[in-house]
Amino acid sequence: EIVLTQSPATLSLSPGERATLSCRASQNIFNYLGWYQQKPGQAPRLLIYDASNRATGIPARFSASGSRTDFTLTISSLEPEDFAVYYCQQRSTWPLTFGGGTKVEIK
Amino acid sequence: EVQLLESGGDLVQPGGSLRLSCAASGFTFSSTAMGWVRQAPGKGLEWVSSISGSGKDIHYTDSVKGRFTISRDNSRNTLILQMMSLRAEDTALYYCAKDRGLWNFFDSWGQGTLVTVSS
Numbered sequence: 001e002i003v004l005t006q007s008p009a010t011l012s013l014s015p016g017e018r019a020t021l022s023c024r025a026s027q028n029i030f031n032y033l034g035w036y037q038q039k040p041g042q043a044p045r046l047l048i049y050d051a052s053n054r055a056t057g058i059p060a061r062f063s064a065s066g067s068r069t070d071f072t073l074t075i076s077s078l079e080p081e082d083f084a085v086y087y088c089q090q091r092s093t094w095p096l097t098f099g100g101g102t103k104v105e106i107k
Numbered sequence: 108e109v110q111l112l113e114s115g116g117d118l119v120q121p122g123g124s125l126r127l128s129c130a131a132s133g134f135t136f137s138s139t140a141m142g143w144v145r146q147a148p149g150k151g152l153e154w155v156s157s158i159s160g161s162g163k164d165i166h167y168t169d170s171v172k173g174r175f176t177i178s179r180d181n182s183r184n185t186l187i188l189q190m191m192s193l194r195a196e197d198t199a200l201y202y203c204a205k206d207r208g209l210w211n212f213f214d215s216w217g218q219g220t221l222v223t224v225s226s
Binding site: 001034036038042045046049055056087089091094095096097098099100101 | 202
């Protein structure tokens with residue numbers, strides 16, 4: 001099973017700041033990585049698929065990069081609605097796996 | 108607009124069974140892979156199972172193999188998860204999710220149905 005390790009666990013930032021989230025895979029997953037956002041009481045929302053492609057309707061302040069084992073999600077300037085938990089997920093190999101999440105909280 | 112509506116969650120005793128359903132609309136269900144993802148209270152996301160549009164290709168996470176069965180009724184646009192021999196660790200909010208392709212990421216999610224396994 002591919003293990004995805006997200007860091008940091010919590011990121012404390014102010015609106016307008018830049019957020020950089022990391023996801024590291026235990027083995028090569030090529031570019032088969034996605035990112036989701038989940039707000040309290042809501043279902044997850046797909047932000048990024050295949051490492052760097054924004055899903056439909058996702059604002060341009062969300063960008064992502066990476067390949068093989070190291071991936072990054074960047075939020076260029078945090079909006080109030082961006083404070084949430086972010087998960088990465090790989091689709092390279094069964095079983096599909098998620099990272100443990102990074103909580104982006106208001107400082 | 109894609110809509111996914113789960114139902115069937117309940118309080119059940121350890122060893123019991125439960126059947127979850129997900130009614131789908133707003134897309135061509137029969138040609139779309141689907142999945143179940145669960146989230147234990149206060150925890151992260153865990154993929155449970157996925158099924159291809161035809162229903163011929165199915166995958167499970169190891170912890171539910173032999174206990175859970177995923178299926179679909181394409182005539183009724185419904186995804187099903189039959190759960191047997193339930194354990195306390197199966198307690199979670201179960202989300203139905205639409206695959207954005209075949210074995211791709213999940214681009215639409217329901218609001219979830221809560222399964223609680225407790226005596």
